Amino acid sequence: MSFFSRIFKIGQSEIHSTLDKFEDPIKLTEQGIRDLKKDLQDAMTSLAEVKAISIRTRRDADNKKKLAADYERKAMILLQQAQGGALDMADAERLAAEALSKKEQQANDALRVSTEADRHEKMANQLQANVNKIKSTISTYENDLITLKARAKTASSTKKINQQLAKIDSSGTIAMLEKMKAKVEEDESLAIAYADIATPDKTIDDEINSALKAGKTSTVSTDLLELKKKMGIL
């Protein structure tokens, strides 16, 4: 590797390292999900268009079928009327033939449009499957992100607590507690000192009571002596 290539590589790695520090993976993931949702929105718009065409085409096919049936009905009525004498048979047959021709035309159109509707419906189903797939992916990503956010928060809190417990963080809570402890101890010492200064001299009565107290042998001492005698130690 040439000297300049190495220099370039070092620079590149430094830039990546600096960029890594600026990147917030959570925000980047959120942005990624938002981008996916925009793609989904576009896909849904296309799907809506296909569905609209599909409904319209199927309706058109149905109408043409109905129209074909209507022309056939009209042809039958014409012949019936001619049979009943209300119409001239030749006219009735001519009109009935026209009606049947129109019926044929409408039936053919209905078939063609119905095939188109089938195609649109198939396409709509395929697009719907894709849209559902994107939705499912987004949903999985969102759930993963929620879990990761919670884990990141817990990890951050645990790191702080452990740092404080290990007293690594000198400016943290432990240091402050130590400082406060020292201050309380200082205040307590001062309080005792002030109390000593404030206590008045002992009175004669206090001295007499104290001497009497000292002269008294405790019951425990008496009991001990008795035990020793019993054991023959004394």
Next chain:
Amino acid sequence: MGWKDFFGFGKKDKEADKETDNITNISLSSIKPGYFLDYDLKTWEVTARHHYDWGDSDLSYEWQLKSHDETIYLSRESDDQVDWTVARPISFLKLGSHIRKHIEEHEDPPDEIEFESIKYYLAESGGGHFFKDGTGPGQAFISWDYEDESGKKYLSIEQWGEDEFEASAGQLVEEYQFTNILPGKNTA
């Protein structure tokens, strides 16, 4: 607040972002004309959204759904809980001529009506105002609602004006029965 927000430039972007955020979770209550959804093995286009005002701030909503061959009405009523019903318009004459006669004589239809071999019982009646497409001054009407023994099938008679009657038959539905809700091109 950024400079874009201060001058109102960012508002539209934020609204668009909000719409995008909700795109994977569109609720049935939020459907608007132009939306599509699947129900009962068919794809339906939402063609209108009306509401009924029953007084005392009691509102119910109704969406007109059209497939290639029929029109149905999806209604949402919230009392203690949200109830969804799907109704199909039926000819008032199909209920029998005695119904109109009964209303003319008693100002109310009978307490029991049989339709398509199902017996319906009068559950409630009342009046309100209908707001077509959610707008306008509202059109006054009276309605009588019947339900079958199971409480899942409904029959409704509505009187508009002096002598105009409409009827519909419907059933209780669940929100999960409506799937693949899709905003239309100009509805987002």
